[in-house]
Amino acid sequence: MAYSLKEIMNRPERITGGHRMCAGCGAPVAVRAILRALDPEDHVVCGAATGCLEVSTFLYPYTAWKDSFIHSAFENAGATISGAEAAYAAWKRKGKIDETYKFIAFGGDGGTYDIGLQSLSGAMERGHDMVYVCYDNEAYMNTGIQRSSSTPKYADTTTSPQGTVLPGKQQYKKNLTYVMAAHGIPYVAQTTLTANFKDIHEKAHKAIYTKGPAFMNVFAPCPRGWRYDTPNLMQICKLAMDTCIWPVYEIEEGVWKLNYKPKKKLPVEDYLKTQGRFKHLFHKQNLHLIEELQKDIDNKWEDLLKRCGEA
Amino acid sequence: MKKEPRLMQGNEACVEGAIAAGMRFYAGYPITPSTEIAELSAEKLPYVGGRFIQMEDEIAGMAATIGAALTGVKCMTATSGPGFSLKQENIGYAAIAEIPCVIVDVQRGGPSTGQPTCPSQGDVMQAKWGTHGDHPVIALTPSSVKETFDLTVRCFNLAEKYRMPVILLLDEVIGHMREKVQLPEASEIEIIDRKRPACSSEEYLPFKPEEDLVPPMADFGTGYRYHVTGLVHDETGFPSNSTKVADKLIRRLVDKIEMHKDDIIQWEEENTEDAEIIILSYGCVARAARTAMKALREKGVKVGLFRPITIWPFPEERVLELAGKVKSIIVAEMNLGQLVLEVERLCNNITKIDRVNKVSGEIIYPEEIAAKVEEVL
Numbered sequence: 001m002a003y004s005l006k007e008i009m010n011r012p013e014r015i016t017g018g019h020r021m022c023a024g025c026g027a028p029v030a031v032r033a034i035l036r037a038l039d040p041e042d043h044v045v046c047g048a049a050t051g052c053l054e055v056s057t058f059l060y061p062y063t064a065w066k067d068s069f070i071h072s073a074f075e076n077a078g079a080t081i082s083g084a085e086a087a088y089a090a091w092k093r094k095g096k097i098d099e100t101y102k103f104i105a106f107g108g109d110g111g112t113y114d115i116g117l118q119s120l121s122g123a124m125e126r127g128h129d130m131v132y133v134c135y136d137n138e139a140y141m142n143t144g145i146q147r148s149s150s151t152p153k154y155a156d157t158t159t160s161p162q163g164t165v166l167p168g169k170q171q172y173k174k175n176l177t178y179v180m181a182a183h184g185i186p187y188v189a190q191t192t193l194t195a196n197f198k199d200i201h202e203k204a205h206k207a208i209y210t211k212g213p214a215f216m217n218v219f220a221p222c223p224r225g226w227r228y229d230t231p232n233l234m235q236i237c238k239l240a241m242d243t244c245i246w247p248v249y250e251i252e253e254g255v256w257k258l259n260y261k262p263k264k265k266l267p268v269e270d271y272l273k274t275q276g277r278f279k280h281l282f283h284k285q286n287l288h289l290i291e292e293l294q295k296d297i298d299n300k301w302e303d304l305l306k307r308c309g310e311a
Numbered sequence: 312m313k314k315e316p317r318l319m320q321g322n323e324a325c326v327e328g329a330i331a332a333g334m335r336f337y338a339g340y341p342i343t344p345s346t347e348i349a350e351l352s353a354e355k356l357p358y359v360g361g362r363f364i365q366m367e368d369e370i371a372g373m374a375a376t377i378g379a380a381l382t383g384v385k386c387m388t389a390t391s392g393p394g395f396s397l398k399q400e401n402i403g404y405a406a407i408a409e410i411p412c413v414i415v416d417v418q419r420g421g422p423s424t425g426q427p428t429c430p431s432q433g434d435v436m437q438a439k440w441g442t443h444g445d446h447p448v449i450a451l452t453p454s455s456v457k458e459t460f461d462l463t464v465r466c467f468n469l470a471e472k473y474r475m476p477v478i479l480l481l482d483e484v485i486g487h488m489r490e491k492v493q494l495p496e497a498s499e500i501e502i503i504d505r506k507r508p509a510c511s512s513e514e515y516l517p518f519k520p521e522e523d524l525v526p527p528m529a530d531f532g533t534g535y536r537y538h539v540t541g542l543v544h545d546e547t548g549f550p551s552n553s554t555k556v557a558d559k560l561i562r563r564l565v566d567k568i569e570m571h572k573d574d575i576i577q578w579e580e581e582n583t584e585d586a587e588i589i590i591l592s593y594g595c596v597a598r599a600a601r602t603a604m605k606a607l608r609e610k611g612v613k614v615g616l617f618r619p620i621t622i623w624p625f626p627e628e629r630v631l632e633l634a635g636k637v638k639s640i641i642v643a644e645m646n647l648g649q650l651v652l653e654v655e656r657l658c659n660n661i662t663k664i665d666r667v668n669k670v671s672g673e674i675i676y677p678e679e680i681a682a683k684v685e686e687v688l
Contacts, residue, residue: 073424075368115368140341143341143346144341146350147365
């Protein structure tokens with residue numbers, strides 16, 4: 001069936017409004033989009049590692065989640081959902097349960113790229129029929145903007161402060177999507193929020209209904225940590241794709257496929273200048289750092305094009 | 312020039328104290344309510360030639376602290392309850408491998424994620440028994456911002472002196488509270504550095520204790536090559552299956568503290584001379600206890616305050632002495648009764664022991680302590 005934004009948007013929400021995520025935050029938009037990809041008759045068990053999403057979506061006595069929900073410890077959303085999925089599989093095998101349940105773990109980049117990486121890797125390797133979704137906002141936002149291994153080079157955070165000694169974070173962002181692709185699991189996707197939500201919807205549907213483990217890395221900007229005006233969320237996602245800072249692609253049974261190739265690749269400045277965390281890069285003495293970032297993006301883009309057979 | 316008094320947070324005073332004590336390496340991980348300690352270390356360490364690294368998780372924060380300490384640098388990491396739990400294996404490693412380092416635990420409500428932004432004193436027993444096996448423990452607990460500075464310095468000094476991990480137990484109130492603080496001049500601060508070997512590298516035995524039971528420690532990278540392990544080891548540092556070696560090592564590690572209790576243990580007492588009732592309290596709760604005591608004294612109630620500053624090892628002798636003189640000891644703490652177990656163990660047959668406990672995430676109020684005193688009277 002052809003994708004219809006209207007049909008998709010008319011589905012009942014599985015994470016409702018009234019949660020306390022910030023205006024202009026990408027994470028809840030991403031979660032809503034992913035849950036909308038579930039067939040409405042299917043149940044889902046959601047798990048979330050400690051983080052903004054977890055702390056802001058169920059404030060006693062309320063919850064925004066319409067499905068079963070587990071808040072795990074920070075480091076083990078992957079393992080916790082593994083346990084639930086394994087128990088369900090055993091029930092299914094013994095004929096003790098009829099309905100279909102799906103299993104989705106959510107984690108921020110801190111809970112996924114860093115402290116939860118071992119747990120995620122284990123869950124994927126064991127082959128649980130589950131989806132792990134990372135909403136990647138490129139720092140520990142819940143504790144107040146500390147760098148993570150997902151924070152891009154030269155971004156200003158409270159533990160990689162830009163100042164007279166150093167111009168922000170000194171390391172490049174970890175390429176987690178590649179790391180997950182190397183697990184050889186049935187489905188890996190990198191996506192973000194696009195105007196018609198088609199990319200994230202279709203990828204979520206594939207991830208959920210592909211048998212076995214799947215991983216989705218969703219670029220989800222944070223207005224507090226990145227310092228942008230809240231209405232600019234979608235524009236920043238678009239610029240991330242058009243500058244090739246965040247290409248959207250998928251790996252299905254080992255086959256790499258690029259889902260969006262900008263007609264005109266924009267220079268990285270266009271993206272950097274939208275966010276306060278990169279403001280210092282536009283000082284005269286730092287302009288060469290932008291060139292360095294551009295080179296790095298170009299190299300990584302070329303590499304991806306090769307993998308996707310587009311070079 | 313005398314330093315200006317400053318308004319600062321407990322967590323900030325901790326970083327100031329650490330840098331004054333000589334901290335030049337910090338490895339940690341963001342966790343509420345200790346994150347400011349990491350943030351300020353990230354900001355301040357580069358200016359004194361130090362290094363801050365943010366690690367991928369709590370375990371790594373502790374491990375990197377150990378690794379750096381072996382090179383001769385004074386190191387610290389900070390965390391809160393869940394992170395303190397994750398660090399425990401490596402805290403035991405630091406105990407058996409005799410690695411000087413400081414671990415700050417800004418206590419929040421637990422167990423698990425618990426109440427991240429609320430105060431608690433729920434980690435008192437975790438500080439003592441959180442890692443497995445018998446091991447030495449030193450834990451200090453301040454009850455003001457200035458004392459946080461002083462005790463952070465002292466944690467480094469004790470870590471260096473006794474070659475072991477030392478724990479600073481803060482709580483969320485002390486960590487986040489702001490007070491006016493007059494920081495001391497560098498010349499007024501006593502700094503202790505670890506003993507280094509006086510012998511040549513050929514003769515050096517890394518785990519051969521001197522009379523004080525503490526072995527001199529060589530810095531990695533200075534030609535004194537030696538083996539470091541979490542296994543039971545002999546004086547050379549190499550693992551041993553000998554029951555004798557194991558028994559000797561574990562007893563020495565624990566005796567290292569037992570032998571120097573008088574040097575390590577500190578407490579504060581107020582109005583204990585004529586007291587009929589003593590409130591025993593520490594950290595933020597000791598402030599409420601002091602207010603309660605003052606109000607009761609104005610009414611003519613003979614009540615005193617005993618505040619352990621060194622929580623482990625516990626000031627047993629003094630508590631025992633006081634117990635013989637009073638009708639009751641009331642232990643007020645923000646848990647369901649942890650340090651009170653120590654008091655009961657010591658004084659059960661000597662005096663009556665009462666408790667004021669709270670685990671709601673709210674500090675104990677002076678009125679609640681005063682009400683208990685009046686009930687016991």
